[in-house]
Amino acid sequence: MDPSGAQYDGTMTDLGGESLAAERVARAVAAATNLIYAGTPICVLGTGAASRRLSEMLRGFGARVHEVSVDENGRIGQRQAGLPLIEMLFVCDPIEGERPDAAQQLPDLREILSADWLADGAIIVDAGVTALLEQLGAVADEQAEVHKKEVRPGVQLVYGAGFSRFLVRVQPSELPRTGPVSPSTRSVDGAPSPSTAPETSAVARGVARIDWARRFMRTTIRLADDLAATGLLRGRRIGVSLVLEPKTAVLALALAQAGGEVAVFANAGETDGEVAAALETLGITVFAAADAGADGDARHAAEILDWAPQLLIDDGAHLVRLAHTEHPAALDTLLGAAEETTSGVRPLREMAAEGALRLPVIAVNDARTKTLFDNVHGTGQSCVLAIADLLDAADVRGGAVRGGRWVVVGYGPVGVGVARHAAAMGASVTVVERDPVRALGALYDGYEVDTLAQAIVSADVVVSATGHAHTITVDALTEAADGCVFAVAGGVENEIDVDLALARGFRRTPVLPYVERLHRPDGGELVLLAGGDGVNYTAGEGNPIEIMDLSFATQILALRMLLDSVDSSGRSVLATGVYELRAEGERAVAQAALSARGVATEAWNAVKGAGNGGGWREHRYRRTGVGESGEHPPVPSGAEPPASGAKMDQ
Template structure:
């Protein structure tokens, strides 16, 4: 940010799409370093055809352009609800990227869900028909589409890398059933992705996106229906003092809870895994079942990546005015289809908010971003420094997929590749790691195994 003498504030990234993409590229120095290594490794070889399926905003555009600069043929797909049309138009105008996403607000069909769904299906089919040899997928939607409805795409598709937790889960199911016909690297599971993107980036960006939406709507916890058990409860003036229920305590849930608490929220965690629930308790949060936590919450965040996490029963527990959002997320993580079938009515309640009202009621809970991942549908996603690590990890995965002849199935990124990404990130940020000992032992033992505390004198 640039602060003027008169107190005015301006963004250093500029206003138009090209300027925002250039700003993102300048902040993604690790991605640039890995892209250079990728290009050197491919020197003299034909550029591979790479399909990218990610939320389309400036950082993703910078990744696509980095791949094009490295000599790849690149196509990019993004769903209507996850696309910045100005960024899509700027990429299409570059001429090197085949863009399968709306390039104008009018073409996005934002107010016509059925039209948007049709357009998404057309674009998803079209990028597979384009014939990618490698995929960078998000939610494994294109991988699953190829295996279920467009098997001819598998004639050319050699391998893929998956970005998300919710995408790795169905891939493991496919692998267990013998249905997965290509090798896929679970980029999501790499430490350079999950430990930063999920825990830090998604946690931060979701909390701030929720706060921004509620600020703009003038939402107040004290305006919610029902008696507030706190004496002298203040009107909403930020996150501080509001009560949050975070459902799920994986990396995304843990990050969401920590950032909400850092801004002053009182956080209760709802978690089915007793070990994770215990971890939440030791991290300083309450751990309660949903039936206890939901009625008391001002804000409810689903952070599971599991279909129908918050069902109609859960919505019925919420008091009117409770804000409900999804962090990370998959389709239908909130069971809005159940509410609709049960006769609940959706009433627009401001930019990015809709009130869902049960039959016979006057008011109901407020759903943010129509149940989509709140940070990327109602905001600009994770910080650039975090996505720099994620996209550099994707490039490390692509390098391995092109170098090694992996069998069909789900594969982990090697610890060597994790270290390579981390070292590059440290270097561009001015840091370093202590070098590993030259005489390391198997298992990392600090001393030869026969040397121990209870040796006899004769030994």
């Protein structure tokens, strides 16, 4: 039942049914793979309105959507000049009751597997009733060199001599799956996972998920290998305090492979039990448990500081602040830290301004290779799709984003990403922002801008994207439209004032996992997602793998910057304070990511001069013939020097 009272008949052929079908396909593939759409070369093959809507949506997400030719018999054309290798292919039949655009036969699995424009390891999505997976058994039986196996729920690996493809089956008419996945136990290259545990064990499932993430984290692995070659990390203790899920596990294992001794910490709400168990089996010290509770979290936080790390990767600056307030002995061994988040950099700068910070910290969050990708594309996609999954599962407004009135509070990089992805899915977006420059930017990006008090009274969905506590106050919850949905993107504790609302007479009742109703004391109800925590890492697997690959590669460069500053006595020569990653570090991460994608770029060299190659003295109004020294240039033999002010040929 829609909490707003609106009725939805559940059919796929009503006006906008193709939009819901396209949304479900995009969401299901993201949930099954945890991969990013932005920047990915994608092709959508289909003959109906849903496939066109899917293409439009993916373009709005930032995907590089390309077309390939298919004739009336379903035969695929050859690769066209300039077409990149396609990494994700959607094959979409018209949804039930939808009239196709033309009498065109879609290609079968044999035709697709032989396409020369598909990248090795490409994702092939069977969206609709094309039954590509049903053909898989026949293809494997016909061709002995073709093999298949499941690597994640709903993801089949098809591989043979010199090729591999992944097949994902989704049905637009099916409700979404929410929450973390539990894949199988085999690694993506066909080898057994590095675990002797039974395939049904939590350890084996966790190892399989780490294997999958590692496949797409090529930049992190490459830069960790470079760090290993320097020997700088050998014997160093590194504490990693991040959301404990498969991507974090890949980072921890890469740092251990580079010579470090690694321990990880996370609070219970950010700990994936399967991944924690897998990491312990693989030799990483883990100070975390999914069932730890508040007391257990506090104990684990103290234990990782007592473990005496020399380098720290922090999230929210929680461990750095804990060391400064309650565990000062940890500062005796810490050479420096790297901070992942906006909400962590903010208090660190306050500490530095007050003279309270006692170690150098690299603001990884402020690096372009983090903020421009993790915050905008990663958090934007993962939060909006997680919200949409929960709305669909709870039948809020028929499950569709399209046509809904979304309010995004905060227009920093996270807010930009949330607004962009919601708009790409067809929502009408209003931005609430206190900074007038950012508010003006939202207006120029095509969104309405208003105050929270005005926007909230007609909103269907409100997303807090500020990273500040008490953004959504009890007054806002009281004034919101009945049935309004509230969620947090990224998030800090109490970004929505849930505890205070409960103290003032609100009641909460569960509807589905990660979905609750908030009953107001004076009547009416709201919908709260993920308990007011970050919706993407609570109700899903967090940011897409390739996005965290960039963030964690940036973390490795930050560690390199800290290690390069350690003198022969073993102490850092960096003064206490908050530092930005050097521009050459950002470029190194970006170049490694481009190379991993096979993208060629012009060689980087610093531009000198005033933009015309002649140095700063060369400008529009300089006296003709006067060189940088202020003298006339040498006159060729037999020529006369120009008169002062004379015009020379250009």
